[in-house]
Amino acid sequence: MKITAVEPIHLRVPVVEAIPDGTLDVLIVKIHTDEGLTGIGEVTSQSYVCKACFDAPRSAARRHGLTSILLGEDPRDVEGLWEKMYYETNRYGRRGAGIHAMSGADIALWDLKGKIEGKPVSELLGGRVRDDVRAYASVLFADTPEETAAMAQEYVEMGLTAVKFGWGPIGPDPDVDVAHVAAAREAVGWDRDLMVDAGHAWDWETALGRTELFKPFKIAWLEEPVGQDDRKGYAELCKRSEIPIAGGEGDVTHWDFEDLIERGLDIVQPDIAFCGGITVCKRVSDMATAQGRKAVPHCFSTGINLAASLHWISTVPDGDLVEYCLRPSPLMRKLVVNLPPVIDGRVPVPAGPGLGIELDPAIEEEFTVRYD
Numbered sequence: 001m002k003i004t005a006v007e008p009i010h011l012r013v014p015v016v017e018a019i020p021d022g023t024l025d026v027l028i029v030k031i032h033t034d035e036g037l038t039g040i041g042e043v044t045s046q047s048y049v050c051k052a053c054f055d056a057p058r059s060a061a062r063r064h065g066l067t068s069i070l071l072g073e074d075p076r077d078v079e080g081l082w083e084k085m086y087y088e089t090n091r092y093g094r095r096g097a098g099i100h101a102m103s104g105a106d107i108a109l110w111d112l113k114g115k116i117e118g119k120p121v122s123e124l125l126g127g128r129v130r131d132d133v134r135a136y137a138s139v140l141f142a143d144t145p146e147e148t149a150a151m152a153q154e155y156v157e158m159g160l161t162a163v164k165f166g167w168g169p170i171g172p173d174p175d176v177d178v179a180h181v182a183a184a185r186e187a188v189g190w191d192r193d194l195m196v197d198a199g200h201a202w203d204w205e206t207a208l209g210r211t212e213l214f215k216p217f218k219i220a221w222l223e224e225p226v227g228q229d230d231r232k233g234y235a236e237l238c239k240r241s242e243i244p245i246a247g248g249e250g251d252v253t254h255w256d257f258e259d260l261i262e263r264g265l266d267i268v269q270p271d272i273a274f275c276g277g278i279t280v281c282k283r284v285s286d287m288a289t290a291q292g293r294k295a296v297p298h299c300f301s302t303g304i305n306l307a308a309s310l311h312w313i314s315t316v317p318d319g320d321l322v323e324y325c326l327r328p329s330p331l332m333r334k335l336v337v338n339l340p341p342v343i344d345g346r347v348p349v350p351a352g353p354g355l356g357i358e359l360d361p362a363i364e365e366e367f368t369v370r371y372d
């Protein structure tokens with residue numbers, strides 16, 4: 001069996017605001033074979049740049065476009081192809097757009113392998129330990145504590161048992177931060193989990209001060225309190241914080257996550273459509289499990305990312321949690337026809353071979369960016 005075509009397809013809603021929302025502009029990847037099967041993947045990054053990472057022609061050694069690397073290869077050797085793509089994009093890949101783009105190819109290859117073998121991706125990864133995964137709602141803090149509380153109330157009514165608020169007004173003023181966290185806690189009640197995403201707002205000393213202020217509200221984790229490259233800051237904070245520290249949504253490859261785990265992070269959050277794909281996530285959760293840490297998927301784009309995350313995390317012994325994005329974008333809500341729903345606070349892992357999802361051709365057509 002051979003790969004006969006690789007299609008990077010750029011989808012974008014008409015108005016893309018400059019807010020931390022991955023549901024507005026994505027690159028989907030389709031890998032076709034000579035036996036008529038197609039695998040589907042997604043890249044959550046800068047779609048124009050990542051599309052070019054596919055389309056670029058062959059060049060001098062280790063700087064080839066991804067499509068040229070994959071054409072003619074046997075799609076069944078997924079991990080071998082990961083190594084080949086990583087090596088042959090070395091000069092521009094490794095830690096930037098090249099590895100983000102590779103994530104989409106890797107997801108599509110796992111989907112394809114599942115379709116070829118008639119098995120769900122979770123089975124290829126060693127088998128599920130659960131058929132559905134507990135969801136946590138992931139939303140941005142509102143402008144005022146009252147609005148934050150009203151949103152929290154909505155998620156409680158949806159049956160969710162965990163909610164994460166992040167970004168927005170959090171950061172400059174400790175009184176504002178505490179008011180929002182207190183309002184969110186009161187609205188979700190004490191029998192549900194509440195997490196806070198600081199969106200790299202502080203240095204580690206300031207972050208440590210916030211962990212003291214947040215202690216009465218019993219938050220399950222404080223996410224990205226310091227800059228993504230402030231590895232020393234993470235290490236200092238993790239040594240001292242009584243609240244678990246989470247991070248890693250901006251990191252790629254299992255080597256970066258090995259570093260975060262060594263720095264003491266309690267929860268690592270790879271994004272499957274960004275970090276290097278399913279292959280990397282599996283390596284990360286194996287490491288996290290061995291070190292007594294927890295991997296929780298960062299997942300804030302389309303149903304393709306969600307389905308891939310569910311297949312992966314359903315196989316991880318201590319992995320009963322997935323980020324569930326509630327943004328209204330049609331690329332999140334409508335692109336995947338059988339979008340996994342939240343039922344009693346949990347999300348079923350899609351059945352069927354591969355990722356078990358189907359795309360809506362009308363949505364694809366409506367939002368495709370034309371390059372010619």
Ligand code: MG
Nearest residue numbers: 197223224249
């Ligand atoms: Mg985050």
